[in-house]
Structure formats: C-alpha cells, structure tokens
Amino acid sequence: MRYAETGFDLEIDLTRGSIERVETDPRLTELHLGGLGTSAKILWDRVPPEVEPFFPDNLLIFSAGLLCGTPAPGANRTIVSTFSPQTLLMAYSMMGGFWAPELKYAGYDKVIFRGKSPDLVYLWINNDKVEIRDASHLQGRGAVETAELIRQELKDPKVQVAAIGLAGENRVYMASIEQGRSSASRLGIGAVMGDKGLKAVAVRGTRDVNIARPAEFMELCKEVLEYIKVREEKPVPGVMPILAGLGSPQEMKLHDEKWHTENFMWGNSRIRKRDFWNKEVAEKWEETQENVRTRLISCYNCPMKCGAIISVPGILTYMMKCFSKLTYTMAAFSDLDFGFRIAQRATEYGVDGFSTPQVMAFALELYEAGILTDQDMPGMPSDSEGRFYWLLDRIVRREGIGDVLADGTYWAAQHIGKGAEEYAHNNIKKHEQLPLKLGMLNPVYFLMYSTGEKVNITQIEGSFPQAPFATMEEREDFVKDWIQVPDEKFKQYLLDWEFRGEHSNPYYPTVEMSCEIVDWQEMMHYIDDALGICAGLSSFPLKPPYHIHNFPAFISSATGIDMDEEGLTQVARRNRNLVRAVNVRRGLRRADEKPPEDHWKKRFPELEAELLDTYYKFKGWNNQGIPTKETLHELALDYVSEDFLQRGILTDNEGSPSKKTSAGKERK
Amino acid sequence: MGEKKKKIVKTIKIDLDKCNGCRSCEVVCSAFHATPKYSSNNPARSRIRVIHEPLRDIYLPVYAGEYAKAECSGRDKYVIDGKEYDECAFCRASCPSRDLFKEPDSGLPLKCDMCEDDPPQKEPLCVQWCLNDALTYEEREEEVEEEVKLEDVEVGLESMADKYGLQKIIDTVARMSMSKKG
16 A cells, blocks of 8 residues: 555646556655656656657656655645746745645655647646546636636535636746746746646545555644744744744745845835835725735644635635745835735736736836837826736737736846847846845855745745844743754854954855755745645744654654654755756756845855855765766766766766757847 | 433534634534544534625625425525525525535535534634634533434434335345355
8 A cells, every 4th residue: 555645646648638547656755755856857868858748748747745745743845846938947846725635635646747738728637537527618718717717616615716817828938837826926836737728627536545554644733733833823923924823934924024024025026115014004004905805814723824715895805825926016116005906916817926026117217218219008008007008918818018028027128139138137047036125145045046946035044044043042041942953063153143344144154054044945835835835834834833853753653664864854855856867857057056246235256156166075976066987976866867878968087078068049 | 301401511612703714613613523523624524614705795604504305485585784584594404495505416405403512622623723713612501301313324324214204224234245245
C-alpha cells in the first residue's frame, strides 16, 4: 500500500483526447517527496529545452503535495508547473484552497496535461471516472463564474474547480489559474492552460488517503495545532503588523496599511508616499474594508483566516487574499474602494494581481512620456481609475495596445522601443517584481532576489527577520524561543545584527552568513513545495509551527519512508538543484541573476560579485551558477551531469569555461 | 417504557458566524472513525459536513443524525439574514434524498457518536480541531427515559433491511455463514 500519496498520476493527452491512469515509482517519492520535486523530475525527463511554452509538447502539471489530503494542518497546496511564456524558464506557481486534497481523495497525486485540444474543453475527474468535456459554452466566461457553472452542470456543490478566465484563453502572459479563494498566478501558467484549450479542471473524490503510522502522525498534528494557538496569542513584537503573526500576510484582517502604503512604491513602482497614512485615510479605508468584507475564510484544514469573501454592492461577490488588496489601488494612485472594485473584474478575467497593475501603470507612464500616444490609446478615459479599467479590458482581450501589453513589461518594452525599455525597470528574469525600492543593499535579499528560481521574493524569504531588531533586549527576547533555527549559530547572527556600524548592512550578515541564511530560507520553501504545506504555516512567517526539526517525523510517520533532518536537507537540496538544472538547460546563467538596478539606491558591485561567487560555491555550483558534476553526483542526479556534458553546458575539464548563453534572449 | 434516569446530554454548539470553512472537523472526524484509528482520511466518510457556498456566504457545519428510510414528503427552506438556505440544509438525517452521511463504498448510513472512546475523549474531535470556536462542546444533565441504543451494525442492517427486505438479509447472512463454514 502507498501511504500519504495515492501512487497514481493521470496522464491527459489533449490532442488525442486520451486519458491514462499511471502508477508512479515509489523510489521517486523517496528521492523528491512529491509536489514540486517530482514535477521538476517529470519536466526534466519529458520536456527538452527546444520545446517552447506554447508548443504542444510542453507539459502542464497540476500536482498535489505529498501531505495534501492527510490531516496535517495547512497541507492543501496545488503546485502547478510548466514553462513560462514570460521568462521562458520553468514556471511553478502554487495555490491553496481545496483542490489538491480533493484530487488525492479522487485517487491521484498529479494530473499531467500534454498536447492541445482543438476545441475548448474541461476535465472532469470523479474518482475512477475521468472525462474530457466540451467547454465551448464557457468560452469568455469569468474564472469564478466558470467554477459555479461547472458545479451546477455536474450537480454537485462539492466539486472543486480550477479555471482560467478570458486572460488565460487569450494567452495573456500574466494569466492566472483561479480556484475559489486561491489562485496560481505568477509566471503565466494560465496562458499555457489557455494555449492547451483547457478551460478548467474539476475534481471530486471520495476515497481514502492512508497514513503509515497513524497514532504518531496525529500526535504531531495536534502539536502543530497547539503551537498555532499559542503563537497566535504571541505576535512577534517590533516588526510590521503583517509579519507579526502566522499565515500569509493578514491583509484581509488588518486595517493598518501604514507600512505598505508608505514603504511600497505607487504607480509603476516609482513614487514613495512617506506621509500618506493619516487618521482620515485610516478611517476611510477601514470603513471601505468593513463594508465589503463579508467573512474571513481559510483554505482546507487550516485554522488561519488569510482570505475573505468580498461583496461590493452592485458587482458580483468574489474572494480575495493577501496583497492584491493594494496592488491596483497603489498602481493607479487611487483608494481602497477602487482596489476592491477592479480586483473583482481582474479575478474573473483571471490575471496576476502582482504583475497586471504594474503593466498598466507602465503603459500610463509611457503615455505620459509621449512614447505611447493617443493613436495607441484611442478612446482611453482621462481619469486614472477609468484608464485602469480601459487597459485591463484591452489586455485580457489582446485588443490594440492591449495585445502588446499582454506580454508583460519586458516584452512590451522590446516591442514598443523608443526608449520604453527604461520604463520596464522592475523586472528580474523578465518578470515584474514587488514594487519595492530601498536605500541600503541587504546582502541576504540580494542573493534571494538574484538566485530565486521562482523569481518571486515572497516564495523564497521568511525564516530569518528582514531587518535587525533595534535593541539587544528585543533580540534576546526574540531568540529565546526561536526553536526553528537549523543551527544555534543563526541566533548569534541575529543578536549581532545592528542598524548602523560594523555589524550592519551591507557587510553584515557577512558573505558567508548570508549564504547560510539564504540556504535555510530556501530549503524551507523547497520542503513546503514538495509536501504541499502552506508557506503561511511554515517557510514564510517568523517562528512557524512547521520547521526542519518536526518535518522529518511528519514525513516518516505519514509515508513510512525513513527520514531524518539530514535526509530531508538532502532531498531539499536535490529538488533545488533539479529545478536549477531545468533552468540551466534552458540557458539560465549568472548574467540573468540580478535584481532591478534601482531596487536599492546604494549598490556595491564588488560585494555583490563576491556574494554571488560565494553563494555559488556554497551551493556546489560553478561560477556560472551551474551545479557541478560532483554536486550532481552527491545528489544522485548523475543523469543531469551526463546531459550537461553532452550539451557542452559542463565540460570534463573544470578549468575551461562552459558554453555561454543567456536565458532566452529572443523569442521565436 | 424505560425507567427515568439522569443522563449527561452532550451538545455541540455551532456558531455559523465563526466558521472559516476550513473543514478541519471533517478531516479529523473521518480520521478518528477510520479502522485502525487515524489510519486513513476521507471527508466523504465524515459524520460532520460543512455545507458551504462561499459566494452566498453560507457556511453551515451539519452533524449526521438518525438514519431515515424515506425522504420527507415536504421540504423546508430557511431564510436567515436575507440568505436563503437550500432545502434540507439543516437536516441531519442520512436519507434517500441526498448523498450526505453515507459511507461512500457501501452507502450505509453514518451517524455522529460524539467520539465515544475508551478512554473517553475530553471533547469530540471536531470541537478539539476547531480553533475558531465555531464548534464548542457543552454538557448538561437531564432526566430522560432510558432507551435501548442501537449498535452501528444494527443501524446498518436496519437500513439494508429497509432496502432489500428482512427475509433477503436473513437468507444472505445464512448463505454467507454456510459458505464460510464450508
């Protein structure tokens, strides 16, 4: 019997309309656990670098994490992976909600799509019965609307639906996959789904997920719940409100937006409004939020309340979480009421709330600079809010200038020319980043921004505080019950970290310490993404209930696989190196690993070079960021180094440089 | 007629306003009632279900109650705070009108047993796992008439007898025990 996992994947060929149920190799679970890990293995094995994102041979994989469907609190993430039309690299985007556990109960760990359907279809998984169904009547429908229509059609309110909206159908690069209160938004995976002619995946399951050592496993679950209770009563003092508690940032619960509105940039990540937040704004925004927020809600089997039902009078109800509350508001220099209104339309269209507002603000900057003209924007309203709606409608339909903007700021700027590239200033690896511009370089963040495979800082940061604590008392108080550290030395790093002087950014944490801190933070994300544990209970907040010391017991009691801290660290390294390898084979090199030039005002080219050099060495990579033969051998990834040698990406002679390319400079 | 007797009545208070729709109650219920205990998890086997329709802000945890062999001849609809609840939404019965509270494999009825256990649990598991206090546990003493309590097997057999007729069940059991002996 297989434990925690079902041991079966669904293979769907959309070109031929075929459906297969395939037993998976349990050895791969031992090597990669599941979720992102096993999906990366499939993408390495089956999608060669010549296959472009919109080729039929590109795969789109919906994967449950290894612990999804078990009673482990917060184990509900679906990891969707494919190749990104935006970055031309591997894309993985995750969503919480209820979909992944339902897939497990239906009897599958993954659904792997290949090919392209000639007509718009959706997949209906009902335990053993799996069918590809016509979706022509759903064409152009909103993502939330589609889910409702499918539930009605199937006459079962318990069906979980992941769907794309108009943006995905039209292969807009910031198209998301929406699923109730959650979405997999980044890197254009909704566009790949639309390209495959797949409108939605609906799933319902009524079977068991088994646990290898039940009593031990339940004891661990209880401990996590107990810890959550205690931790919720003890917010971390001295940090901004969203970092004090657990969960994904509690944007739906909190009203105090002083930190975001005064520290994040407005418009096209340009303008900082240092004195924006005052009593009047605070009162008005609180009233707005209270009036539209019907209920705080969670994902499957999680006591947190990171999401909310939003009912703005006059428009359809939808669900929201996290920072999209403010992204439209701030990009349009508007207020919270506008933010809640336009987010409803954006959710139905199915677009990334992170990139989309920046793309629109970018277009308006170009217009104000005279690079885009009235000829490009015929009939555009004169007010900022009106312009945002106007642009959004055109982007998701790829109409006129919308067709250009639908490729994101990087490609749009290339297309427009005339100096537009200067305005696409907030990208890493061709992808829009948080609208954040800071003063002093933070060495840990420099490394995470540069080298993160997810190309999204929130998916790689979290375990270590973002900034030092002001006083020694605060620091001592913080480290007192900091049980999550993999090694005691991290406590000392924090104790010694100062705002000013010798022990402050950018030279402290030192280069070596920075590498260790980054390594810890990303390890936790790679573990979460393999297990399907929400980052909000693990790798994202400070002092979370899940950590490197209790994960091994969770894994071994759930699956029966022998696992200790060393073994789990090794699995996380293996997965991290495999994802890197997939990207290296697509051309990712050192030249691509850099934060936006204006991310920090004070930059230190020599230090930055040293940071990258040292981090690469620390990781067992060469100076181009490519895992070496020895590293790959240690991780049982010899098949990767063989491929690298064949392709000339690695050479047998360590001294000779590898073939130089840079990730997908051109689009074909 | 049974004798009058003091009895502890176990109550779960359900506060719909506090429910965040996480379904932890379903998770732990199905795990607790698995054999061996906690060995598997499957909300379809749970004796509590959260009826939820997020877009209408309906979050309603319902416990499995008595097995009913026939569906009601009429239907109720509730409107609370302007929200209309589907007919049968508040009903706890395992009945032919819906697929709720039935074992997914056998179709046999499920019923909440308040997690009776040896040694006893301090509270039903669903209450323990509801950190938002949508479910809270209360006990009170009442004088009640003693009744004969049906065992799980009996409830199941009764529902099968309703479906196939008692004689057929007797015949089948007899045949089965013969073939086991043989």
